[in-house]
Amino acid sequence: MKAFFTAPDISGLCHKCSIDLNKDFAPLQHSLVIISSVSMKRDYIIYTIEALLCLLFTYAAISKLLKYHLFRLQLGKSPFITSIAGPIALILPVIELLTVALIVFSTTRLLGFYAALFLMTLFTSYIFAMLHFSYYIPCVCGGLLSKMDWDQHLIFNIVFTVIALVGVMLESMNRLIPEYQKEQAIKTGVI
Structure with missing residues (x-):
């Protein structure tokens, strides 16, 4: 993978002002390399989160549709x-697939991570409410998730809620850091 921002070659002297670039800008060059590595x-973490969420929501939507x-x-x-089960049964798989589509494209990934966080928070809240306030708990999950008991499913959802939250945080940082790097380069005169 190619780094977004690589440290510029600053060897030698500046021809205009006779500043020793190796001595004066070495800390900046070192910090830019570290930022690039981080x-x-x-x-890589974002791509892993993207893959996990896309796999989860695609699997869930297809299971519901099949x-x-x-x-x-x-x-x-x-x-x-009960009264809105019909519309939810139609809309939910579509929303899950739209969330996958948002996550896949880099320009909409942050929005997709927010949508995934919203859905996972909603699903987790629903399961919590079912466990604590319902007299009857129907199994509405398909595929492998239907093999879990409700407590396992709650833990599974909490884990994926945290994964989506980390995705939001890291993707937000990715959008802020290039701007920060550019500002620092301008302030120090590298650009």
Whole structure:
């Protein structure tokens, strides 16, 4: 992976003002190399988070769509959303796939991470409410997630909520650091 910002070659003397660039700008060059290295590690973490969230939401949406009638029937048994189970059964897989599409493209990734965080917070809150306030707990998850009990599912959702939150934080930092690097380069006269 190519670093976004590499330290400029500042060897020798400045022809205009006779400043020793090696001595005067060496700390800046060193800090830019460190920032570039940290940025690359951050990018790998972001790509891992992107892959995990895309896999989760794609799998969940496809499972719901392939067994739509069963998903709608089980959702209708939920004591909290019985009256709106039909629209939710249609809209939820579409929103999950739209979230995947937002995450995949770098220009919309931050928005996608926010959407994933919102969905995971919503799903986690729903499971918590079901565990603590419901007399009946229907199984509305498909595929492998249906093999988990509700407590395991709550922990799974909390983990993915944290993953989405870390994605939001790191992607936000990625958008701020290039601007910071540019400002520092301008202030020190490198650019």
